[in-house]
Amino acid sequence: MRGDATDVQAGKALLHTVVKQQRPLLTGAVLLGLLSTLGLIGQWLALAWLLGEVILPAERWQWSMAYPSVLLFLLALVLRAGAAWGQEYCASRASIAVRQSLRLQLLQLWREGPAWRLGELSAADWASQWGDNIETMDGYVARYWPQQYLALLSPLLMLALIAWLNWLMALILLLAAPLIPLFMVLVGLGAEQINRRHQLERQRLAGHFLNRVKQLRLLRQLGAIAQSSQQIARQSGRYRDLLMATLKVAFLSSAVLEFFASVAVASVAIYIGFVLFGAIDWGPAASISLFSGLTILLLAPEYFQPIRQFAQTYHDKAAALAAAMQLAPWLAKATEPDRSEPQPSDSHALQLTELVSAYPTQALRPPPVTLTVPEHHCLLLSGPSGSGKTTALKTLAGLIPAKAGAFHWPNKHGRMVYLPQQPWIKPGSWADNLRLYAPDASESDMMSVLEQLGLAPLLAEQTNGLATPLNPADTALSGGQLQRLMLARALLAPASVLLLDEPTARLDQQSKALVMAVLAQRKSCQWLLIASHDPAMQQLADHYWFFAATDAGTGLSEAPV
Missing domain, CATH: 1.20.1560.10 (ABC transporter type 1, transmembrane domain)
Structure with a gap:
């Protein structure tokens, strides 16, 4: 209770x-509602005077006798209609703003x-x-709040x-x-x-x-x-x-x-x-x-x-x-202020201080990790499935709080792009999906990224090119092709930090080599934070965060791999 x-x-x-927050507009709606009520009163007064004093009592009446009543009726009608429109306008504008x-x-x-x-x-x-x-x-x-006052004030006027x-x-x-x-x-x-x-x-x-x-x-x-x-x-x-x-x-x-x-x-x-x-x-x-x-x-x-x-x-x-x-x-x-979100730092490195990554309801408490990742370096989070790599990556992305400790991003780190394990597309064309994080990306930029990831031949088979529609419920793309398409979307984004969760999990050796080559190029201008159990990813890593398979938690190697 x-x-x-x-x-x-x-x-x-x-x-x-x-x-x-919208009190002025709503007060105006109430006042205009009262003005509409006055117009209604004037309208019925004019009609009652016309019937009761001019038309019904007299056997023969002249237009000059009815003219003031008709004029008052028309003026009251216009006043009522204008005030009602103003009331509706003020109330709807307040509702839209709210x-x-x-x-x-x-x-x-x-x-x-x-x-x-x-x-x-x-x-x-x-x-x-x-x-x-x-x-x-x-x-x-738009309706209840003004009407609760009009339900009292308008009847009192009448x-x-x-x-x-x-x-x-x-x-x-x-x-x-x-x-x-x-x-x-x-x-x-x-x-x-x-x-x-x-x-x-x-x-x-x-x-x-x-x-x-x-x-x-x-x-x-x-x-x-x-x-x-x-x-x-x-x-x-x-x-x-x-x-x-x-x-x-x-x-x-x-x-x-x-x-x-x-x-x-x-x-x-x-x-x-x-x-x-x-x-x-x-x-x-x-x-x-x-x-x-x-x-x-x-x-x-x-x-x-x-x-x-x-x-x-x-x-x-x-x-x-x-x-x-x-x-x-x-x-x-x-x-509410959130102390667990990524905090800016004056240094040029990502700093992890006694960081513990786990969900708030998770009973397991992994060992804390202290680590410094300089600018344009790659941090690899490795370990068996279910050992906590995705949880740690989401923590660094600011999606879940740190269970203990803290981490600090440099002030100039800019935007982040997080690529989850499960690839997803939205209803629309290839171009619509690729421009999701980069609305201003040109066709040449998109074609360049697709070429690097080996998707250009697949796109060439489509009759409409980049305008070819993609249906999330029934797509002809394989899991590996979807994975590379999502990676192309992330690479097009104007971001200084890429957080990639198992970017090579569904790829064959040829596609994996293309992805590795592209990420190696990007490391010169971006932070790369990669969660993967693929041993080949160690070739890119400058820092290595290992997650043990047991409940003991994580191990850490700060030295370049």
Whole structure:
């Protein structure tokens, strides 16, 4: 319970923060909404005067008598439309700014290594945060926040006019208004809980589906397509049931509002009708004329309209709070100083001081390593599979924290490019994939790198050259060709540090020789940090960090190999 309360408070604090950043625009939206309400009041006053004082009482009327009312009606209509447009514009601009700010913060956090900050996050988790959860803020910022003030202030403006015309009608409407939010709160007590479950189930469904798509080839080989389809269908069914539960709450709260609003408007209409018919003469009945009665009847439904709109946006607030509860811990991490990230150094070397590389939840504590890697040197991380080479490489890249000790990069080391073990491509052409880290790379630059890595003959076989599309789900490239294509992408990037994880694991001897030759050339102008169990890589290494196969940890050789 305490954890839930803490999450709720963190979510509310995030919502308060994003609103505070856009307070001028949102305040302008509220003021323009009040101006639109004044236009509405003027519009119905003009119409009631035209009907009650000009058209209906007179057998024959002249245009000159109706002209002021028509002019007032048109002016009020223009004012209402202009103010409504301005309100929508201010609210939408505030919403766009809030969503853009949140996406930039998440992007910065992702660049700085989200895996160790927030647990092992899948691509579906990040897609859910950047897409669904942040988009949920639109309803809260653009609709709910301005409407919560308009739901109070706009009815008060209309109630003041109705009270001036007939205090009894104003009293009836005043008594009916508090019942609506009271019963809506009783109905919607579980709305936030349902929305939280809805957000979590949607995120789980996205992750489950994405994992099955990524392993589609393996599932096909194992004959598990039908079983996976059934699992997705079951999860989709749970998500559908939860979505329908949310809709039930929404419809029930709307029904409560419409019931009390209908009863109040009907009471006003019955009283005014009997007064005009002459059946009621007690109370303030004498103050009701055809003009005042028409004005009250026209304003009575409008009196509940801001409350009705607020009820429609109430679930936007519940959904935004559920999303904010998931976003808040991540965004809090983005603003915290991180002592485990690579720290700049005044020297011209990468310095490791008693560094221990391991995941935060890992029980094994390898021995600390102290090492100095000068500029344009190659550090080789070697050892059997599973001994911790990738973990150490991710630590030096700043993707996971050092469990102990520290390391310092020179101030001028510039950008880093990290090449993981598993090659990946994005939907697009060869050129799109090669320009991923180097948007300004020319075709000649790309062809030069492909030629060095032995991929030029393969590209020559393609009918469209660099414009040939690549499909991640069904590519004709072998694992070794994909590996070299990813290495070409990394080599094109304007980076001073290359972190390569098993760059020759899938290559034959000829391709491996090409890669070794290219990396030997790059060592003269870049830092190379390579994790590999390939003995041939020792030819490039200036420094050697050996990972033992036992739980004892790592060994180290600082001397050139």
